[in-house]
Every structure is written in C-alpha cells, then in structure tokens.
Amino acid sequence: QVQLVESGGGLVQPGGSLRLSCAASGFYFSSYAMTWVRQAPGKGLEWVSEINSGGGTTYYADSVKGRFTISRDNAKYALYLQMNSLEPEDTAVYYCAKAPRPYAQPRGTVISRSDYDFWGRGTQVTVSS
Secondary structure, eight states: OOEEEEEOOEEEOTTOOEEEEEEEESSOGGGSOEEEEEEOTTSOEEEEEEEOTTSOOEEEOTTTTTTEEEEEEGGGTEEEEEEOSOOGGGOEEEEEEEOSSSSOOOOOSBOOGGGSSEEOOOEEEEEOO
C-alpha cells in the first residue's frame, strides 16, 4: 500500500536550517507530483510547495519563497524540503502528500486533505530560541 514517511524535523533556532525528507513506497513515485503542507498549532492546513513528477517544475507559497527549496530523487523514491532562514512562524507539523496527477500546480495557502490522495503522518518543526 502507499506509504509516505517524513523525517528530519526538530527544534532549531531562528535563522537556522533543516532538511526534511519524505520516503515514499507503494506507488510509482516518478509518475506523480508531490507536495509539502504544514499545519501550525490551532490553524488549518497551509500549502507550502509542490514539485512535478520529473522534478523540473516547482511552486512555493509566498511565505517561504526564497527560503525553502523542494526537490526529489525519483531513483530513491524520496522527496525533500530544504528550509533555510527559519522563522518562529514556520513552526508547524510538516506533511508530505502525493498529488493525483504528474504536473505541479501553484495553490492558495488554504487547502483541504481531499486535494491530495495520500498523506504522511508528519514531522514536527519548532523554531524557537
């Protein structure tokens, strides 16, 4: 069955960096776009970034543009999110999710779980001094 397992979260000081990973299995990874979504305490799901199946097209939320970089390694069935210049406002649970299509789409920041067909369980990122 489809599995998405995030890792790499943790506690980091403002201005620091983290690299999130998402290990995928149970589907043909290179055929689908993938996305990162986050949820801050007490708030709804916020779309962060999306990458197309081949890795050549990426989109970012305005709040992370220039600081975060999404990438993928189709041979390793892996999705990544490099997060630099982290701010306290980036504190959230970060989820990777599989899109039901190969192409990436820029999204509004507010999305619903039904926009993507499979989700991981998330990894906590806390930005605090």
